[in-house]
Amino acid sequence: MNSAPPASAPSGLAALTGRVIFGFVGTWVFALMAANLVPVLIAAMVQDLGVDIAAAGALTTGMTAGSALAMFVTNRFIARADRPRLGRIGLVLMVIGYGVPSAVLTVPTVMGGLIVGGIGAGIMIATGTAAASSTRNPDKTVTTIMIINRLGASALLAIAPLFHNDLRSVLVVIAALGVVGLLLAGGLPNLPESALAPAPAAGAGASAGDARLRRTMGGAAFAFAASILLWSLTEDMVYSMTSVLAQQSQISPETNSALLSGKVLGGLVGALLAPLALRWIGRSWSFVLIIALSTLTKFVMVTSTTPVAYTVAILVWGAMYGAILVLYAGLAAIMDVTGRTGVLVSGFYLAGVAFGPLVGGQLVGVLTPLQYAITVTVPSILFAVVLFVIARRNRKLERGNTTAIAVGDAVRDEAAAAAGPR
Structure with a gap:
Protein backbone atom coordinates (compact mmCIF):
# COMPACT_ATOMS: atom_id res chain seq x y z
CA MET A 1 0.00 0.00 0.00
CA ASN A 2 1.45 3.33 -1.05
CA SER A 3 0.68 6.44 0.93
CA ALA A 4 0.16 9.82 -0.68
CA PRO A 5 3.38 11.81 -1.00
CA PRO A 6 3.79 14.83 1.25
CA ALA A 7 2.67 18.13 -0.16
CA SER A 8 5.47 20.11 -1.69
CA ALA A 9 5.88 23.81 -1.13
CA PRO A 10 4.71 26.02 -3.98
CA SER A 11 7.63 26.98 -6.18
CA GLY A 12 8.74 30.59 -6.09
CA LEU A 13 8.41 31.20 -2.35
CA ALA A 14 10.96 33.82 -1.31
CA ALA A 15 14.10 33.14 0.70
CA LEU A 16 14.83 35.53 3.56
CA THR A 17 17.62 37.46 1.83
CA GLY A 18 18.88 40.86 2.95
CA ARG A 19 16.79 42.60 0.27
CA VAL A 20 13.64 40.81 1.46
CA ILE A 21 14.35 41.67 5.11
CA PHE A 22 14.81 45.34 4.20
CA GLY A 23 11.50 45.18 2.32
CA PHE A 24 9.77 44.06 5.53
CA VAL A 25 11.59 46.71 7.57
CA GLY A 26 10.53 49.46 5.16
CA THR A 27 6.86 48.49 5.43
CA TRP A 28 5.83 46.23 8.30
CA VAL A 29 8.36 47.45 10.88
CA PHE A 30 8.09 51.16 10.02
CA ALA A 31 4.29 50.96 10.06
CA LEU A 32 4.38 49.78 13.68
CA MET A 33 6.62 52.63 14.82
CA ALA A 34 3.76 55.15 15.02
CA ALA A 35 1.82 52.75 17.26
CA ASN A 36 4.91 52.30 19.46
CA LEU A 37 5.09 56.09 19.84
CA VAL A 38 1.45 56.50 20.94
CA PRO A 39 2.34 57.48 24.56
CA VAL A 40 4.77 60.10 23.21
CA LEU A 41 2.20 61.37 20.69
CA ILE A 42 -0.42 61.74 23.41
CA ALA A 43 1.91 63.71 25.71
CA ALA A 44 3.04 65.91 22.80
CA MET A 45 -0.54 66.68 21.71
CA VAL A 46 -1.48 67.65 25.24
CA GLN A 47 1.51 70.00 25.44
CA ASP A 48 1.50 71.56 21.96
CA LEU A 49 -2.17 71.49 20.94
CA GLY A 50 -3.69 72.25 24.34
CA VAL A 51 -6.11 69.31 24.18
CA ASP A 52 -6.85 67.21 27.25
CA ILE A 53 -5.53 63.69 27.59
CA ALA A 54 -8.91 62.12 26.76
CA ALA A 55 -9.08 63.99 23.45
CA ALA A 56 -5.48 63.10 22.63
CA GLY A 57 -6.22 59.46 23.41
CA ALA A 58 -9.28 59.56 21.15
CA LEU A 59 -7.14 60.91 18.29
CA THR A 60 -4.66 58.05 18.58
CA THR A 61 -7.56 55.59 18.82
CA GLY A 62 -8.80 56.98 15.50
CA MET A 63 -5.34 56.45 14.03
CA THR A 64 -5.18 52.79 15.09
CA ALA A 65 -8.81 52.14 14.11
CA GLY A 66 -7.98 53.57 10.67
CA SER A 67 -5.15 51.05 10.40
CA ALA A 68 -7.45 48.15 11.30
CA LEU A 69 -10.10 49.27 8.79
CA ALA A 70 -7.47 49.64 6.06
CA MET A 71 -6.29 46.09 6.75
CA PHE A 72 -9.79 44.66 6.34
CA VAL A 73 -10.26 46.49 3.03
CA THR A 74 -6.79 45.58 1.75
CA ASN A 75 -7.37 41.92 2.60
CA ARG A 76 -9.92 41.62 -0.22
CA PHE A 77 -7.20 41.81 -2.87
CA ILE A 78 -3.96 41.15 -0.97
CA ALA A 79 -3.41 37.65 -2.42
CA ARG A 80 -2.80 38.75 -6.02
CA ALA A 81 -1.65 42.32 -5.34
CA ASP A 82 1.72 43.72 -6.36
CA ARG A 83 2.97 44.03 -2.80
CA PRO A 84 5.91 46.42 -3.30
CA ARG A 85 3.59 48.83 -5.14
CA LEU A 86 0.84 48.44 -2.52
CA GLY A 87 3.37 48.97 0.28
CA ARG A 88 4.53 52.19 -1.36
CA ILE A 89 0.94 53.47 -1.56
CA GLY A 90 0.74 52.99 2.21
CA LEU A 91 4.10 54.70 2.67
CA VAL A 92 3.00 57.73 0.64
CA LEU A 93 -0.10 58.04 2.84
CA MET A 94 2.15 57.74 5.91
CA VAL A 95 4.44 60.52 4.68
CA ILE A 96 1.49 62.80 3.87
CA GLY A 97 -0.44 61.93 7.02
CA TYR A 98 2.41 62.75 9.40
CA GLY A 99 4.30 65.24 7.24
CA VAL A 100 1.52 67.77 6.59
CA PRO A 101 0.59 68.23 10.28
CA SER A 102 4.28 68.72 11.12
CA ALA A 103 4.21 71.78 8.84
CA VAL A 104 0.71 73.00 9.83
CA LEU A 105 0.40 72.23 13.53
CA THR A 106 -3.32 72.65 14.27
CA VAL A 107 -5.91 70.34 15.80
CA PRO A 108 -7.80 69.73 12.50
CA THR A 109 -4.63 68.95 10.50
CA VAL A 110 -3.28 66.65 13.22
CA MET A 111 -6.65 64.89 13.48
CA GLY A 112 -6.88 64.34 9.73
CA GLY A 113 -3.20 63.51 9.43
CA LEU A 114 -3.28 60.82 12.10
CA ILE A 115 -6.21 59.10 10.38
CA VAL A 116 -4.55 59.28 6.93
CA GLY A 117 -1.26 58.10 8.40
CA GLY A 118 -3.07 55.30 10.25
CA ILE A 119 -4.72 54.14 7.03
CA GLY A 120 -1.32 54.12 5.31
CA ALA A 121 0.16 52.13 8.18
CA GLY A 122 -2.69 49.61 7.95
CA ILE A 123 -2.00 49.06 4.24
CA MET A 124 1.70 48.56 5.04
CA ILE A 125 1.01 46.13 7.89
CA ALA A 126 -1.39 44.14 5.71
CA THR A 127 1.16 44.01 2.90
CA GLY A 128 4.02 42.89 5.15
CA THR A 129 1.84 40.37 7.00
CA ALA A 130 0.69 38.75 3.75
CA ALA A 131 4.21 38.78 2.31
CA ALA A 132 5.46 36.78 5.31
CA SER A 133 3.22 33.91 4.20
CA SER A 134 4.98 33.97 0.80
CA THR A 135 8.39 33.15 2.27
CA ARG A 136 9.85 29.68 2.59
CA ASN A 137 9.83 29.70 6.39
CA PRO A 138 7.12 32.03 7.76
CA ASP A 139 8.07 31.33 11.39
CA LYS A 140 11.64 32.45 10.77
CA THR A 141 10.42 35.49 8.84
CA VAL A 142 8.01 36.57 11.55
CA THR A 143 10.58 36.03 14.32
CA THR A 144 13.19 38.09 12.45
CA ILE A 145 10.80 40.96 11.78
CA MET A 146 9.40 40.99 15.33
CA ILE A 147 12.92 41.10 16.80
CA ILE A 148 13.78 44.04 14.55
CA ASN A 149 10.50 45.70 15.54
CA ARG A 150 11.21 45.30 19.25
CA LEU A 151 14.74 46.66 18.78
CA GLY A 152 13.37 49.65 16.85
CA ALA A 153 10.66 50.31 19.41
CA SER A 154 13.14 50.12 22.28
CA ALA A 155 15.49 52.53 20.49
CA LEU A 156 12.71 55.01 19.73
CA LEU A 157 11.41 54.98 23.28
CA ALA A 158 14.98 55.37 24.57
CA ILE A 159 15.52 58.57 22.56
CA ALA A 160 11.95 59.84 23.10
CA PRO A 161 13.02 62.18 25.95
CA LEU A 162 15.16 64.06 23.40
CA PHE A 163 11.93 65.16 21.69
CA HIS A 164 10.86 67.01 24.89
CA ASN A 165 7.27 66.12 23.95
CA ASP A 166 7.61 68.31 20.87
CA LEU A 167 4.80 67.19 18.54
CA ARG A 168 6.41 68.54 15.37
CA SER A 169 9.61 66.56 16.01
CA VAL A 170 7.69 63.33 16.60
CA LEU A 171 5.65 63.77 13.40
CA VAL A 172 8.77 64.58 11.37
CA VAL A 173 10.49 61.40 12.61
CA ILE A 174 7.53 59.22 11.60
CA ALA A 175 7.23 60.90 8.19
CA ALA A 176 10.98 60.48 7.64
CA LEU A 177 10.65 56.74 8.30
CA GLY A 178 8.03 56.67 5.55
CA VAL A 179 10.44 58.31 3.11
CA VAL A 180 13.13 55.72 3.89
CA GLY A 181 10.55 52.97 3.52
CA LEU A 182 9.82 54.06 -0.05
CA LEU A 183 13.40 53.11 -0.90
CA LEU A 184 13.21 49.70 0.79
CA ALA A 185 9.74 48.41 -0.08
CA GLY A 186 10.82 46.82 -3.37
CA GLY A 187 12.12 43.77 -1.52
CA LEU A 188 8.65 42.54 -0.47
CA PRO A 189 7.85 39.15 -2.02
CA ASN A 190 4.70 38.56 -4.06
CA LEU A 191 2.68 35.35 -3.99
CA PRO A 192 3.91 32.98 -6.71
CA GLU A 193 1.31 31.97 -9.29
CA SER A 194 1.91 28.30 -8.51
CA ALA A 195 0.48 28.79 -5.02
CA LEU A 196 -2.91 29.71 -6.44
CA ALA A 197 -3.01 27.03 -9.13
CA PRO A 198 -6.09 24.79 -8.78
CA ALA A 199 -5.55 21.23 -7.62
CA PRO A 200 -5.93 18.50 -10.26
Whole structure:
Protein backbone atom coordinates (compact mmCIF):
# COMPACT_ATOMS: atom_id res chain seq x y z
CA MET A 1 0.00 0.00 0.00
CA ASN A 2 1.45 3.33 -1.05
CA SER A 3 0.68 6.44 0.93
CA ALA A 4 0.16 9.82 -0.68
CA PRO A 5 3.38 11.81 -1.00
CA PRO A 6 3.79 14.83 1.25
CA ALA A 7 2.67 18.13 -0.16
CA SER A 8 5.47 20.11 -1.69
CA ALA A 9 5.88 23.81 -1.13
CA PRO A 10 4.71 26.02 -3.98
CA SER A 11 7.63 26.98 -6.18
CA GLY A 12 8.74 30.59 -6.09
CA LEU A 13 8.41 31.20 -2.35
CA ALA A 14 10.96 33.82 -1.31
CA ALA A 15 14.10 33.14 0.70
CA LEU A 16 14.83 35.53 3.56
CA THR A 17 17.62 37.46 1.83
CA GLY A 18 18.88 40.86 2.95
CA ARG A 19 16.79 42.60 0.27
CA VAL A 20 13.64 40.81 1.46
CA ILE A 21 14.35 41.67 5.11
CA PHE A 22 14.81 45.34 4.20
CA GLY A 23 11.50 45.18 2.32
CA PHE A 24 9.77 44.06 5.53
CA VAL A 25 11.59 46.71 7.57
CA GLY A 26 10.53 49.46 5.16
CA THR A 27 6.86 48.49 5.43
CA TRP A 28 5.83 46.23 8.30
CA VAL A 29 8.36 47.45 10.88
CA PHE A 30 8.09 51.16 10.02
CA ALA A 31 4.29 50.96 10.06
CA LEU A 32 4.38 49.78 13.68
CA MET A 33 6.62 52.63 14.82
CA ALA A 34 3.76 55.15 15.02
CA ALA A 35 1.82 52.75 17.26
CA ASN A 36 4.91 52.30 19.46
CA LEU A 37 5.09 56.09 19.84
CA VAL A 38 1.45 56.50 20.94
CA PRO A 39 2.34 57.48 24.56
CA VAL A 40 4.77 60.10 23.21
CA LEU A 41 2.20 61.37 20.69
CA ILE A 42 -0.42 61.74 23.41
CA ALA A 43 1.91 63.71 25.71
CA ALA A 44 3.04 65.91 22.80
CA MET A 45 -0.54 66.68 21.71
CA VAL A 46 -1.48 67.65 25.24
CA GLN A 47 1.51 70.00 25.44
CA ASP A 48 1.50 71.56 21.96
CA LEU A 49 -2.17 71.49 20.94
CA GLY A 50 -3.69 72.25 24.34
CA VAL A 51 -6.11 69.31 24.18
CA ASP A 52 -6.85 67.21 27.25
CA ILE A 53 -5.53 63.69 27.59
CA ALA A 54 -8.91 62.12 26.76
CA ALA A 55 -9.08 63.99 23.45
CA ALA A 56 -5.48 63.10 22.63
CA GLY A 57 -6.22 59.46 23.41
CA ALA A 58 -9.28 59.56 21.15
CA LEU A 59 -7.14 60.91 18.29
CA THR A 60 -4.66 58.05 18.58
CA THR A 61 -7.56 55.59 18.82
CA GLY A 62 -8.80 56.98 15.50
CA MET A 63 -5.34 56.45 14.03
CA THR A 64 -5.18 52.79 15.09
CA ALA A 65 -8.81 52.14 14.11
CA GLY A 66 -7.98 53.57 10.67
CA SER A 67 -5.15 51.05 10.40
CA ALA A 68 -7.45 48.15 11.30
CA LEU A 69 -10.10 49.27 8.79
CA ALA A 70 -7.47 49.64 6.06
CA MET A 71 -6.29 46.09 6.75
CA PHE A 72 -9.79 44.66 6.34
CA VAL A 73 -10.26 46.49 3.03
CA THR A 74 -6.79 45.58 1.75
CA ASN A 75 -7.37 41.92 2.60
CA ARG A 76 -9.92 41.62 -0.22
CA PHE A 77 -7.20 41.81 -2.87
CA ILE A 78 -3.96 41.15 -0.97
CA ALA A 79 -3.41 37.65 -2.42
CA ARG A 80 -2.80 38.75 -6.02
CA ALA A 81 -1.65 42.32 -5.34
CA ASP A 82 1.72 43.72 -6.36
CA ARG A 83 2.97 44.03 -2.80
CA PRO A 84 5.91 46.42 -3.30
CA ARG A 85 3.59 48.83 -5.14
CA LEU A 86 0.84 48.44 -2.52
CA GLY A 87 3.37 48.97 0.28
CA ARG A 88 4.53 52.19 -1.36
CA ILE A 89 0.94 53.47 -1.56
CA GLY A 90 0.74 52.99 2.21
CA LEU A 91 4.10 54.70 2.67
CA VAL A 92 3.00 57.73 0.64
CA LEU A 93 -0.10 58.04 2.84
CA MET A 94 2.15 57.74 5.91
CA VAL A 95 4.44 60.52 4.68
CA ILE A 96 1.49 62.80 3.87
CA GLY A 97 -0.44 61.93 7.02
CA TYR A 98 2.41 62.75 9.40
CA GLY A 99 4.30 65.24 7.24
CA VAL A 100 1.52 67.77 6.59
CA PRO A 101 0.59 68.23 10.28
CA SER A 102 4.28 68.72 11.12
CA ALA A 103 4.21 71.78 8.84
CA VAL A 104 0.71 73.00 9.83
CA LEU A 105 0.40 72.23 13.53
CA THR A 106 -3.32 72.65 14.27
CA VAL A 107 -5.91 70.34 15.80
CA PRO A 108 -7.80 69.73 12.50
CA THR A 109 -4.63 68.95 10.50
CA VAL A 110 -3.28 66.65 13.22
CA MET A 111 -6.65 64.89 13.48
CA GLY A 112 -6.88 64.34 9.73
CA GLY A 113 -3.20 63.51 9.43
CA LEU A 114 -3.28 60.82 12.10
CA ILE A 115 -6.21 59.10 10.38
CA VAL A 116 -4.55 59.28 6.93
CA GLY A 117 -1.26 58.10 8.40
CA GLY A 118 -3.07 55.30 10.25
CA ILE A 119 -4.72 54.14 7.03
CA GLY A 120 -1.32 54.12 5.31
CA ALA A 121 0.16 52.13 8.18
CA GLY A 122 -2.69 49.61 7.95
CA ILE A 123 -2.00 49.06 4.24
CA MET A 124 1.70 48.56 5.04
CA ILE A 125 1.01 46.13 7.89
CA ALA A 126 -1.39 44.14 5.71
CA THR A 127 1.16 44.01 2.90
CA GLY A 128 4.02 42.89 5.15
CA THR A 129 1.84 40.37 7.00
CA ALA A 130 0.69 38.75 3.75
CA ALA A 131 4.21 38.78 2.31
CA ALA A 132 5.46 36.78 5.31
CA SER A 133 3.22 33.91 4.20
CA SER A 134 4.98 33.97 0.80
CA THR A 135 8.39 33.15 2.27
CA ARG A 136 9.85 29.68 2.59
CA ASN A 137 9.83 29.70 6.39
CA PRO A 138 7.12 32.03 7.76
CA ASP A 139 8.07 31.33 11.39
CA LYS A 140 11.64 32.45 10.77
CA THR A 141 10.42 35.49 8.84
CA VAL A 142 8.01 36.57 11.55
CA THR A 143 10.58 36.03 14.32
CA THR A 144 13.19 38.09 12.45
CA ILE A 145 10.80 40.96 11.78
CA MET A 146 9.40 40.99 15.33
CA ILE A 147 12.92 41.10 16.80
CA ILE A 148 13.78 44.04 14.55
CA ASN A 149 10.50 45.70 15.54
CA ARG A 150 11.21 45.30 19.25
CA LEU A 151 14.74 46.66 18.78
CA GLY A 152 13.37 49.65 16.85
CA ALA A 153 10.66 50.31 19.41
CA SER A 154 13.14 50.12 22.28
CA ALA A 155 15.49 52.53 20.49
CA LEU A 156 12.71 55.01 19.73
CA LEU A 157 11.41 54.98 23.28
CA ALA A 158 14.98 55.37 24.57
CA ILE A 159 15.52 58.57 22.56
CA ALA A 160 11.95 59.84 23.10
CA PRO A 161 13.02 62.18 25.95
CA LEU A 162 15.16 64.06 23.40
CA PHE A 163 11.93 65.16 21.69
CA HIS A 164 10.86 67.01 24.89
CA ASN A 165 7.27 66.12 23.95
CA ASP A 166 7.61 68.31 20.87
CA LEU A 167 4.80 67.19 18.54
CA ARG A 168 6.41 68.54 15.37
CA SER A 169 9.61 66.56 16.01
CA VAL A 170 7.69 63.33 16.60
CA LEU A 171 5.65 63.77 13.40
CA VAL A 172 8.77 64.58 11.37
CA VAL A 173 10.49 61.40 12.61
CA ILE A 174 7.53 59.22 11.60
CA ALA A 175 7.23 60.90 8.19
CA ALA A 176 10.98 60.48 7.64
CA LEU A 177 10.65 56.74 8.30
CA GLY A 178 8.03 56.67 5.55
CA VAL A 179 10.44 58.31 3.11
CA VAL A 180 13.13 55.72 3.89
CA GLY A 181 10.55 52.97 3.52
CA LEU A 182 9.82 54.06 -0.05
CA LEU A 183 13.40 53.11 -0.90
CA LEU A 184 13.21 49.70 0.79
CA ALA A 185 9.74 48.41 -0.08
CA GLY A 186 10.82 46.82 -3.37
CA GLY A 187 12.12 43.77 -1.52
CA LEU A 188 8.65 42.54 -0.47
CA PRO A 189 7.85 39.15 -2.02
CA ASN A 190 4.70 38.56 -4.06
CA LEU A 191 2.68 35.35 -3.99
CA PRO A 192 3.91 32.98 -6.71
CA GLU A 193 1.31 31.97 -9.29
CA SER A 194 1.91 28.30 -8.51
CA ALA A 195 0.48 28.79 -5.02
CA LEU A 196 -2.91 29.71 -6.44
CA ALA A 197 -3.01 27.03 -9.13
CA PRO A 198 -6.09 24.79 -8.78
CA ALA A 199 -5.55 21.23 -7.62
CA PRO A 200 -5.93 18.50 -10.26
CA ALA A 201 -9.33 16.87 -10.37
CA ALA A 202 -9.68 13.66 -8.34
CA GLY A 203 -13.34 12.79 -8.67
CA ALA A 204 -16.00 13.33 -6.04
CA GLY A 205 -13.46 12.95 -3.25
CA ALA A 206 -11.64 16.11 -4.32
CA SER A 207 -14.85 18.11 -4.42
CA ALA A 208 -15.88 16.99 -0.95
CA GLY A 209 -12.35 17.51 0.35
CA ASP A 210 -12.21 21.01 -1.11
CA ALA A 211 -15.47 22.03 0.53
CA ARG A 212 -14.49 20.49 3.86
CA LEU A 213 -11.05 22.16 3.83
CA ARG A 214 -12.39 25.62 3.03
CA ARG A 215 -15.05 25.31 5.73
CA THR A 216 -12.47 24.21 8.31
CA MET A 217 -9.89 26.84 7.44
CA GLY A 218 -12.53 29.56 7.37
CA GLY A 219 -13.91 28.60 10.76
CA ALA A 220 -10.45 28.37 12.30
CA ALA A 221 -9.44 31.76 10.90
CA PHE A 222 -12.52 33.51 12.27
CA ALA A 223 -12.26 31.79 15.67
CA PHE A 224 -8.62 32.90 15.74
CA ALA A 225 -9.61 36.47 14.83
CA ALA A 226 -12.43 36.71 17.39
CA SER A 227 -10.28 35.40 20.24
CA ILE A 228 -7.33 37.67 19.42
CA LEU A 229 -9.66 40.67 19.34
CA LEU A 230 -10.71 39.98 22.93
CA TRP A 231 -7.14 39.21 23.99
CA SER A 232 -5.56 42.35 22.50
CA LEU A 233 -8.44 44.48 23.83
CA THR A 234 -7.79 43.28 27.39
CA GLU A 235 -4.00 43.52 27.00
CA ASP A 236 -4.32 47.20 26.13
CA MET A 237 -6.92 47.69 28.86
CA VAL A 238 -4.03 46.91 31.21
CA TYR A 239 -1.21 48.63 29.28
CA SER A 240 -3.10 51.90 28.90
CA MET A 241 -3.99 51.95 32.60
CA THR A 242 -0.47 51.31 33.94
CA SER A 243 -0.28 54.80 35.42
CA VAL A 244 -3.28 53.97 37.62
CA LEU A 245 -2.06 50.48 38.45
CA ALA A 246 1.45 51.71 39.29
CA GLN A 247 0.04 54.30 41.66
CA GLN A 248 -2.02 51.57 43.33
CA SER A 249 1.24 49.66 43.88
CA GLN A 250 2.98 52.75 45.33
CA ILE A 251 5.23 53.28 42.29
CA SER A 252 6.16 56.77 41.14
CA PRO A 253 5.42 57.99 37.59
CA GLU A 254 9.15 58.17 36.84
CA THR A 255 9.70 54.57 37.94
CA ASN A 256 6.65 53.47 35.98
CA SER A 257 8.07 55.06 32.80
CA ALA A 258 11.27 53.08 33.30
CA LEU A 259 9.23 49.90 33.83
CA LEU A 260 7.32 50.50 30.59
CA SER A 261 10.63 50.73 28.73
CA GLY A 262 11.66 47.50 30.45
CA LYS A 263 8.41 45.89 29.33
CA VAL A 264 9.15 46.76 25.68
CA LEU A 265 12.70 45.43 26.03
CA GLY A 266 11.24 42.32 27.63
CA GLY A 267 9.24 41.85 24.43
CA LEU A 268 12.56 41.47 22.62
CA VAL A 269 13.57 38.72 25.06
CA GLY A 270 10.23 37.01 24.48
CA ALA A 271 10.64 37.21 20.70
CA LEU A 272 14.01 35.48 21.05
CA LEU A 273 12.63 32.78 23.36
CA ALA A 274 9.52 31.97 21.28
CA PRO A 275 11.38 29.95 18.58
CA LEU A 276 13.07 27.90 21.30
CA ALA A 277 9.73 27.08 22.91
CA LEU A 278 8.33 26.18 19.48
CA ARG A 279 11.22 23.80 18.86
CA TRP A 280 11.19 22.20 22.30
CA ILE A 281 7.50 21.70 23.12
CA GLY A 282 5.61 22.52 19.91
CA ARG A 283 3.31 25.39 19.09
CA SER A 284 0.17 24.31 20.96
CA TRP A 285 1.88 23.78 24.33
CA SER A 286 3.98 26.91 23.80
CA PHE A 287 0.74 28.87 23.54
CA VAL A 288 -0.65 27.27 26.71
CA LEU A 289 2.50 27.87 28.77
CA ILE A 290 3.25 31.41 27.56
CA ILE A 291 -0.35 32.67 27.66
CA ALA A 292 -0.75 31.14 31.14
CA LEU A 293 2.29 33.08 32.39
CA SER A 294 1.04 36.23 30.68
CA THR A 295 -2.41 35.85 32.23
CA LEU A 296 -1.02 35.24 35.71
CA THR A 297 1.26 38.29 35.59
CA LYS A 298 -1.55 40.43 34.20
CA PHE A 299 -3.73 39.38 37.15
CA VAL A 300 -0.91 40.22 39.59
CA MET A 301 -0.40 43.66 38.02
CA VAL A 302 -4.05 44.62 38.38
CA THR A 303 -4.43 43.36 41.96
CA SER A 304 -0.95 44.23 43.28
CA THR A 305 -0.43 46.74 46.07
CA THR A 306 3.34 46.31 46.44
CA PRO A 307 6.16 47.64 44.21
CA VAL A 308 8.05 44.33 44.05
CA ALA A 309 5.07 42.28 42.85
CA TYR A 310 4.12 44.89 40.25
CA THR A 311 7.70 45.26 38.97
CA VAL A 312 8.27 41.52 38.50
CA ALA A 313 4.82 41.08 36.94
CA ILE A 314 5.13 43.84 34.32
CA LEU A 315 8.60 42.70 33.20
CA VAL A 316 7.54 39.07 32.81
CA TRP A 317 4.29 40.20 31.15
CA GLY A 318 6.29 42.18 28.59
CA ALA A 319 8.45 39.17 27.73
CA MET A 320 5.42 36.92 27.32
CA TYR A 321 3.71 39.53 25.11
CA GLY A 322 6.65 39.53 22.70
CA ALA A 323 6.63 35.73 22.56
CA ILE A 324 2.90 35.61 21.86
CA LEU A 325 3.24 38.11 19.01
CA VAL A 326 5.83 35.89 17.33
CA LEU A 327 3.87 32.68 17.82
CA TYR A 328 0.48 34.02 16.77
CA ALA A 329 1.84 35.77 13.66
CA GLY A 330 3.76 32.63 12.68
CA LEU A 331 0.67 30.44 13.07
CA ALA A 332 -1.46 32.83 11.01
CA ALA A 333 1.20 32.98 8.29
CA ILE A 334 1.47 29.20 7.99
CA MET A 335 -2.30 28.66 7.92
CA ASP A 336 -2.66 30.29 4.51
CA VAL A 337 -0.01 30.89 1.85
CA THR A 338 -2.05 33.75 0.33
CA GLY A 339 -1.63 35.75 3.54
CA ARG A 340 -5.34 36.51 3.91
CA THR A 341 -5.66 34.67 7.22
CA GLY A 342 -2.69 36.58 8.64
CA VAL A 343 -4.14 39.94 7.56
CA LEU A 344 -7.58 39.07 8.96
CA VAL A 345 -6.17 38.03 12.33
CA SER A 346 -3.80 41.01 12.57
CA GLY A 347 -6.64 43.39 11.65
CA PHE A 348 -8.70 42.13 14.58
CA TYR A 349 -5.61 42.34 16.80
CA LEU A 350 -5.20 46.03 15.88
CA ALA A 351 -8.89 46.69 16.48
CA GLY A 352 -8.43 45.44 20.03
CA VAL A 353 -5.37 47.64 20.46
CA ALA A 354 -7.37 50.64 19.21
CA PHE A 355 -10.27 50.29 21.63
CA GLY A 356 -8.47 48.86 24.67
CA PRO A 357 -7.63 52.28 26.16
CA LEU A 358 -11.19 53.50 25.61
CA VAL A 359 -12.81 50.50 27.31
CA GLY A 360 -10.18 50.40 30.05
CA GLY A 361 -10.70 54.08 30.86
CA GLN A 362 -14.43 53.47 31.30
CA LEU A 363 -14.08 50.40 33.53
CA VAL A 364 -10.98 50.97 35.65
CA GLY A 365 -12.71 53.48 37.93
CA VAL A 366 -15.96 51.50 38.16
CA LEU A 367 -14.76 47.96 38.92
CA THR A 368 -12.78 46.80 41.93
CA PRO A 369 -9.21 45.60 41.22
CA LEU A 370 -10.35 41.98 41.52
CA GLN A 371 -13.29 42.52 39.14
CA TYR A 372 -11.06 44.31 36.66
CA ALA A 373 -8.48 41.52 36.91
CA ILE A 374 -11.11 38.87 36.14
CA THR A 375 -12.42 40.95 33.22
CA VAL A 376 -8.99 41.16 31.57
CA THR A 377 -7.85 37.59 32.23
CA VAL A 378 -10.84 35.44 31.19
CA PRO A 379 -10.43 36.35 27.46
CA SER A 380 -6.78 35.28 27.68
CA ILE A 381 -7.86 31.79 28.75
CA LEU A 382 -10.26 31.61 25.81
CA PHE A 383 -7.48 32.77 23.49
CA ALA A 384 -5.16 30.01 24.73
CA VAL A 385 -7.81 27.33 24.22
CA VAL A 386 -8.60 28.46 20.66
CA LEU A 387 -4.94 28.57 19.59
CA PHE A 388 -4.21 25.24 21.26
CA VAL A 389 -7.01 23.58 19.30
CA ILE A 390 -6.00 25.18 15.98
CA ALA A 391 -2.35 24.19 16.38
CA ARG A 392 -3.15 20.60 17.45
CA ARG A 393 -5.44 19.93 14.48
CA ASN A 394 -2.63 19.93 11.94
CA ARG A 395 0.87 18.57 12.49
CA LYS A 396 2.34 21.13 10.12
CA LEU A 397 0.89 23.96 12.21
CA GLU A 398 2.10 22.30 15.39
CA ARG A 399 5.76 21.77 14.61
CA GLY A 400 6.50 25.14 12.97
CA ASN A 401 9.48 26.13 10.84
CA THR A 402 7.74 24.97 7.67
CA THR A 403 6.50 26.57 4.50
CA ALA A 404 3.01 28.02 4.46
CA ILE A 405 0.21 25.62 3.62
CA ALA A 406 -0.96 26.16 0.06
CA VAL A 407 -4.70 25.72 -0.44
CA GLY A 408 -4.13 23.73 -3.62
CA ASP A 409 -1.63 21.39 -1.96
CA ALA A 410 -3.87 20.82 1.04
CA VAL A 411 -6.83 19.97 -1.20
CA ARG A 412 -4.60 17.59 -3.14
CA ASP A 413 -3.57 15.79 0.06
CA GLU A 414 -7.13 15.48 1.33
CA ALA A 415 -8.37 14.25 -2.04
CA ALA A 416 -5.65 11.58 -2.10
CA ALA A 417 -6.56 10.49 1.41
CA ALA A 418 -10.26 10.28 0.44
CA ALA A 419 -9.40 8.12 -2.58
CA GLY A 420 -7.82 5.54 -0.28
CA PRO A 421 -4.97 3.09 -1.03
CA ARG A 422 -3.87 2.51 -4.58
